[in-house]
Amino acid sequence: MTGQTPPDRIAERVAAATPQALATGVRGLSDRAIAWIFITPTMLLLLAINIFPLIWTIQLSFTNFRANRTNAAVKNVGIDNYTSILSDPDIWAAMQSTAHFVFWTIILQTLIGFTLAWLLDRKFRGHGFWTTIILIPMMLSPAVVGNFWRFLYQPQIGLFNYIIAFFTGVDPSSFEMIGSVQLAPWSIIIVDTWMWTPYVMLICLAGLRSIPDYIYEAAEVDRASHWRQFWSITIPMALPFIMLAVLFRGIENFKMFDMVNLLTSGGPGSTTEVASITLKREAFEKWRTGFSSAFAIILFVTVFGLANIYVKALNQVKSR
Amino acid sequence: MKKLIAGATALAASAMLAMTPVAANAKTITLCWAAWDPANALVELSKDYTAKSGVDMKFEFVPWPNFADRMLNELNSKGKLCDLLIGDSQWIGGSAENGHYVKLNDFFAKEGIKMDDFMPATVTGYSEWPKGTPNYWALPAMGDALGWTYRKDWFAKPELRDAFKKQYNRDLEPPKTLDELVDIAKFFQGREVDGKKVYGAAIFTERGSEGITMGVSNFLYPYGFKYQDPKKPYSMEGFVNSDGAVKGLEAYKALYKCCTPPGYTDAYMGEGLDAFKSGQVALQMNWFAFFPGLYKDEKVGGDKIGFFVNPKGPAGSGSQLGGQGLSVVAYSPNQAEALAYIKWFANPEVQKKWWSMGGYSAHKAVLNDPGFAKTAPFAADFLVAMGQVMDFWADPSYAQLLLSEQKRIHDYIVADKGTAKEALDGMIKDWTKVFKDDGKL
Structure with a gap:
């Protein structure tokens, strides 16, 4: 017999195993004090790796500090870094590239992800297999994805150009996905959509499967068309999940770095230089630590503010 | 029992003998550079230094696209990974002013290493900061253009x-x-x-x-x-x-x-x-x-x-101008050994071997040799190129x-x-x- 030990027996054992001195000390503590004892290590860790760097970054953002010149005197520059950033056309260009990337990836990933989820929810034969296949891209490392899409986009030997050429009849080496100013922004959108649509699909699928069957059965009794069921039941009930997927992808893509860096390095020129690449160049190549701290704070406040507004909207949708 | 003692003594003696070379090579210094063909040649060349000095050489080579990021991070964080660094010519100003490199003037004077023995363009490009002044922070190591x-x-x-x-x-x-x-x-x-x-x-x-x-x-x-x-x-x-x-x-x-x-x-x-x-x-x-x-x-x-x-x-x-100079990292705990390596590397005979193995010496003993232009199909062009080089800013x-x-x-x-x-x-x-x-x- 290896059945579970009853809880009271465990408690008795713990009590018996606690040294007398400690037991005496603990006996006098309130529940609140014990709770604090348990959460204090976590709080300290959070302060050390999250709050302290944030406060330090805020402090640095008002200075001219450079991490590569630690011997130089650090001067307080007030809000100069913030005004320089907000009046810098290159920074605004980077923000525009980021907005373009975030907007189109969210639109495409939501549309394709929801469509795939809706199709997979039909539970046709082999749907489990196809779900697994579709999920593969999101399991890959962004570094791997960036590198192999670079090959796929290669005008002379890349498979992507050959597929486009096959369907359109154009010469495969006549266009350059990552070398053309017009196509490069779309090249990173295509790769991100290929990689992360499965993630959106997965969340949407969870939403669709959470809709009880009896609602559709009641709609059938009321002779509601499939179209009407889709717009009046499926979409409203899956909407909180769709919105959640949009929130996750929006935050992720706002700080997108690795895949874009590997695919285009921000080029051609500065066409695909999203905000995080600009930030990396300022912080770790130009070593303008104070300036880049201010930029990081601006990005943080932007994402945090937008995410908060969005979460409020999400809560309103859920409470309907 | 006697046999047992004799056997144990022999075993201990052989163990001691086996350990002797290890003890002699106990000191190890690390040289950092970019990962490319000349770096492989330097690994081979440095075997002579280990044989001569008993100091083991370790190498840290980083691919070119990441070389600056990796090494400048290392210097800025006062890291001890590299004792010797063959750093890019543009780093000389920042590395000198921020105290990353050891100033080599006194060492050169003490060891009789003369900058006049090296091609002027390489001395200006790889060693001097401020430019045009006799303040040396590196030995011209790899001439390139x-x-x-x-x-x-x-x-x-x-x-x-x-x-x-x-x-x-x-x-x-x-x-x-x-x-x-x-x-x-x-x-x-x-x-x-x-x-x-x-x-x-x-x-x-x-x-x-x-x-x-x-x-x-x-x-x-x-x-x-x-x-x-x-x-x-x-x-x-x-x-x-x-x-x-x-x-x-x-x-x-x-x-x-x-x-x-x-x-x-x-x-x-x-x-x-x-x-x-x-x-x-x-x-x-x-x-x-x-x-x-x-x-x-x-x-x-x-x-x-x-x-x-x-x-x-x-x-x-x-x-x-391409190429790099060989510097001693100021945060290295093995500066004496690192300087000894530079002294060895500056030797004209070593420089000749360096060229023969695929490295580009900047030493006049190699480049001004009457037969140099015929040592390789690109040697004569290299000499011409080194006479017309210009370099990017080397400011901090x-x-x-x-x-x-x-x-x-x-x-x-x-x-x-x-x-x-x-x-x-x-x-x-x-x-x-x-x-x-x-x-x-």
């Missing part, structure tokens, strides 16, 4: 020679001017050679690190570009954006547009080597450091490859200056934004701001 390779076997084909002569009214020979170079690239672009479509030239267009700057400089210098007014330091108006500089930039863009392989929008030395080795291009811009390896290449080396110096432009000659803020040029030039050449004049004016604007922030203007 930009040069060109061409497909000698294609140039020798009678049908191609005839077609070229008919089109350009001159023989198909390595170019003497940049205009001739562009003509040759145009001639080969899209042409069928040995049943395969080939392209004109592999040039530097890389955006992320330093590629396009290192490439375009070889057109800017011969067209008259200068970084600053020689009489008024950091005054750039009329020098960076002179009429000649504008024409040089336009000429590089024209070469990029007419004569590079498809998709050649983000290419540096690795991509150039790939394009040349795979038989895609007739001409290749690259560093002399790669030429020994290319000459040995089974497919395109030997009789099939030729070399030439960066051709002249309307304002004269000019080549981009070089990274800001470099990234600005990368952006402005890539925007103009690859992304077709604005004009050449606007790109160069933009560079002056960015650079002026950097120098003002640094208190130099």
Whole structure:
């Protein structure tokens, strides 16, 4: 017999195993004090790796500090870094590239992800297999994805150009996905959509499967068309999940770095230089630590503010 | 029992003997550099140092695209990974002023190492800071400059020679001017050679690190570009954006547009080597450091490859300086051993062996040897190139200056934004701001 030990027996054992001195000390503590004892290590860790760097970054953002010149005197520059950033056309260009990337990836990933989820929810034969296949891209490392899409986009030997050429009849080496100013922004959108649509699909699928069957059965009794069921039941009930997927992808893509860096390095020129690449160049190549701290704070406040507004909207949708 | 004791004694003795070399080589120093062909040659060469000194050598080689990021992070964090560092020439100002490198003047004086024994361009480029002053922070270790390779076997084909002569009214020979170079690239672009479509030239267009700057400089210098007014330091108006500089930039863009392989929008030395080795291009811009390896290449080396110096432009000659100096890292706990390595490396005999193994010595004992020009097919061109080199800024803020040029030039050449004049004016604007922030203007 290896059945579970009853809880009271465990408690008795713990009590018996606690040294007398400690037991005496603990006996006098309130529940609140014990709770604090348990959460204090976590709080300290959070302060050390999250709050302290944030406060330090805020402090640095008002200075001219450079991490590569630690011997130089650090001067307080007030809000100069913030005004320089907000009046810098290159920074605004980077923000525009980021907005373009975030907007189109969210639109495409939501549309394709929801469509795939809706199709997979039909539970046709082999749907489990196809779900697994579709999920593969999101399991890959962004570094791997960036590198192999670079090959796929290669005008002379890349498979992507050959597929486009096959369907359109154009010469495969006549266009350059990552070398053309017009196509490069779309090249990173295509790769991100290929990689992360499965993630959106997965969340949407969870939403669709959470809709009880009896609602559709009641709609059938009321002779509601499939179209009407889709717009009046499926979409409203899956909407909180769709919105959640949009929130996750929006935050992720706002700080997108690795895949874009590997695919285009921000080029051609500065066409695909999203905000995080600009930030990396300022912080770790130009070593303008104070300036880049201010930029990081601006990005943080932007994402945090937008995410908060969005979460409020999400809560309103859920409470309907 | 006696046998047992004797056996144990013998075992202990043999164990001690086995440990002796380990004890002798107990000290280990680490040399950091970029991962490329010359680094492999240095590993072989350094075996002589270990044999002579008993000091083991460890090597930390980082691929070029990440080399600056990795090593400058290491220096800025006062890391102890590297005892010796063969750092890029542009790092010398920052590394000297921020205390990353050990100043070598006293050491050179004590050991009798004279900077006059090295090629002047390499001393200025790799060792001095401030430039033009006798303050030395590195020993010239790897002389390098930009040069060109061409497909000698294609140039020798009678049908191609005839077609070229008919089109350009001159023989198909390595170019003497940049205009001739562009003509040759145009001639080969899209042409069928040995049943395969080939392209004109592999040039530097890389955006992320330093590629396009290192490439375009070889057109800017011969067209008259200068970084600053020689009489008024950091005054750039009329020098960076002179009429000649504008024409040089336009000429590089024209070469990029007419004569590079498809998709050649983000290419540096690795991509150039790939394009040349795979038989895609007739001409290749690259560093002399790669030429020994290319000459040995089974497919395109030997009789099939030729070399030439960066051709002249309307304002004269000019080549981009490459190469690096060997420095002792100030945070190293093994500075004595690191200095001893430099002393050994500066020896003329070691320098001769360094050249013979594929490294580019900057020592006059090697380069001024009457037979040097015939030691390799590219040796004579190397000497010429080293006599006409110019280098990018080496100020502590070089990274800001470099990234600005990368952006402005890539925007103009690859992304077709604005004009050449606007790109160069933009560079002056960015650079002026950097120098003002640094208190130099």
